[in-house]
Amino acid sequence: MAHTLRVSHSEASSTADKCENVLEALLYVGAGTLLVVEVFLLAAGVLARYVFGKPLVWSDELSSILFIWLAVFGACIAFRRKEHMRMTSFSAPAGERTRSFLDVMAIVLPMVFLSLALQSAYDYAAAQSFMTMPALEISGAWRAAALPVGLLLMWVFGLLELIRHQHFVSVCWAVGLSVAAAYGLYLCSPLFAELGKWNLAIFFVGFVSAGVFSGIPIAFCFGLATVAYLQLTTPVPLMVLMGRLDEGMSHQILLAIPLFIFLGFLMEATGMARRIVEFFASVVGHRKDGLSYVLVGAMYTVSGISGSKSADIAAIAPALVPEMRRRGESDGEVAALLSATGAQTETIPPSLALIAISSAAGVSTSALFTGGMLPGAVMGILLCWYVWWRKRGSEATGGRRSSFREAMRKLAMALPALILPFLIKSAVVEGVATATEVSTIGIAYAIVYSVMFGGGVTWSTLGRIFVRTTSLAGAILFIVGTATSMAWALAQSGFSQDLASAFLHLPGGAITFWIVSIAVFVVIGSVLEGIPAIALLAPLLLPIAKGLSINEVHYSMVIILSMGIGYFAPPFGIGYYTTCAISGVEPNAAMRPMLGFIAVLALGVAIIAAVPWLSTGFLH
Incomplete structure (x- = not known):
């Protein structure tokens, strides 16, 4: 039987x-x-x-x-x-x-x-x-x-x-x-x-x-x-x-998500990220802490191309992690810094989080793209300072110093890739194209780049990219759809009004609201990940922020960065485990060094929350 x-x-x-x-x-x-x-x-x-x-x-x-x-x-x-x-x-x-x-x-x-x-x-x-x-x-x-x-x-x-x-x-x-x-x-x-x-x-x-x-x-x-x-x-x-x-x-703006994910995978396959990394390494890679600076700078630049954290990390890690290990960096340090740069670059356009908050709360995409650059730079500067402070007595070794001629040659090779982030941002900010339309410009640019500079994108590679793109985009869009449904049900129940009343009557006014918002998005971001947290909470909290005379772009930057800290923070942050898997590091090895990076990221969020100009200074 x-x-x-x-x-x-x-x-x-x-x-x-x-x-x-x-x-x-x-x-x-x-x-x-x-x-x-x-x-x-x-x-x-x-x-x-x-x-x-x-x-x-x-x-x-x-x-x-x-x-x-x-x-x-x-x-x-x-x-x-x-x-x-x-x-x-x-x-x-x-x-x-x-x-x-x-x-x-x-x-x-x-x-x-x-x-x-x-x-x-x-x-x-x-x-x-x-x-x-x-x-x-x-x-x-x-x-x-x-x-x-x-x-x-x-x-x-x-x-x-x-x-x-x-x-x-x-x-x-x-x-x-x-x-x-x-x-x-x-x-x-x-x-x-x-x-x-x-x-x-x-x-x-x-x-x-x-x-x-x-x-x-x-x-x-x-x-x-x-x-x-x-x-x-x-x-x-x-x-x-x-x-x-x-x-x-x-929602029409969300069409940018699959297209930017596709662009990110194309960027990885064509070698754009690798050439950017090689150029930065030729400038500061000879220092014992140089590759850490390269990692911060490369993630900042690459985030401006792909919009997807998974694509960013997958593109950067293979080009840098092996060499950092060879120079004496511990596995835990490498994975912790990689995770921290993932959180640091959450506001760099065309971040999917920016696109999601534009769709969910009706904030101008152009304003978000403009406002996201400087907060990401501030976070990057703080990370570089922390790396310098930690590496003062490190036994890690430096690399060979590149000659000026060699650095210029690598700049020439990387320049076409470096242009793309500025092309994307400028097209949206200047109103030449929407965030959705500009993604097609980026895709065309990446295809031309592959043909001219030998990116090695075969038909089989392209097929795998199609599958990875549609799967990741489908997972994101479905979660946005169900989060939108849940947010609607909450709004219909009267919860939105109750939440607004509770926040508006918090002792301390706007300062308390900031503290509670940051704490909420750190916690929720670690459990629900970024985009569902935004789709669920942004429509509820942004009107309250406006009622407290907080600029919507400024508030968006702070909650996105707070959410990024939660997403990449152990023991719950899914992004942290994804980063460890990509870099081939046991999660336990990176938890202790990650605590210091989280503290620095939290300091950065506090600075950006306290100084609105960092988010709004370049808005028209």
Whole structure:
């Protein structure tokens, strides 16, 4: 009997693998095609508007349709590849049996959310079929159908994963507990009706926290908490939630996210980052602390190209970390400095955090891009000072001093790469192109750079870049969508007004508000990561900041940097563990040196909060 069960499970797993591979291949082709078409469509729009003076009136609508499909396909790919953002600090050290159970729950609970939302997504798409897009003159269902299709595909991927899972008992327990919990909550709905605003703490603090710390993907924690709150405590139909999910995922400014991620991976593949590092190393690399300065400067420059912290670190680490080790730097020091520079450069345009706060809170992208440069520089100067102070008695050795001629040669090689960040910033700040449009200029520039300077981008490399781009972008956009839905539910409950009243009546006024805001974003940033924290909290807190006469750009810079500290701070910060993995360092080795860097970063945030001019001095 047991042998028969094993054979049946093996056959089912084989069938699941085949189905999964077919669906995965179709998604890769579809998402890659959509990404390429979006790049060409936006580039055509820029040319038509600024070169020929005849804007393509239909391009925005077509771009919107393609974008929502790209976002949901990317979310499906991220689900299949298990790349949706999740916190594993607590689940990873657990025993094998517990970890296996939690991994199964990380599939089952998202499937519960998908099951609850699927019918509403279909109803939403059906309702949109009565709307006609004015420029293209086609039904809105062409666009809205992306949601039910995407949710269904993720549910199918989850089912196939459960079918081929090796621990059948864990699957049964996870499914059984999820069903029992859902039924128990349904039975308790009369009780929830009597609790009033305590439900906000139960669902949006208790449920979300339990899910996040258990390793459930953060986007689905947001989604489940919002669905449970709406279904059990309000008469609001879930179709309204689908509208908020659509709005959160497909805001036009967010199209810059997949395009800048794509640009970042192109930059890595073409060798732009390597040439920038080589130039900086030729200038100060001979000093015993020189490569640390190179790391700070290179991260500052590269962040201006990619916008993605993961892409920045992955581009810089291979070029610097081995040489820093050869010169006697400890693994912990290297990983700690790399993490600190990741937090330092959060405000360097075109940071995805800047784009997210522009979308979530309506702050001018141009103002954010202008205001982000100087705070990042201040943080970099403080890090360089701290490196100098620490390295005074270090036994690390310096390198060979480059000749002036050699430095100029490396400058000539790096100059085309160094131009790109200034091209991006200038185009947005001067109003030549939007943040979304300028990403296509950067992509075209990177392609030309690869052709002229031999970046070595092959078709297979390009295919991998497409997959990495769509997966990362899909994970980000889906979490923004669910965070937007959750923020909307909080706003509808009256929480926004209560929060504003509480903050406005804090003793100490603006100073206390600053302290609380910094603390909140450090903590939330370590648990929820940057973009979901911004999507959730920025629309709630920025109006309060305005009420206290705090400039919105100044406030944005401080909360983004605070969030970056949390994201890269052990023991919870996911960015810290990502950095350790990229640099090949055990996380425990970097925790002690990281404490000093966190203190310096906190000092930098305090200085920037106290001196508004650092964020607003160059605004028009």
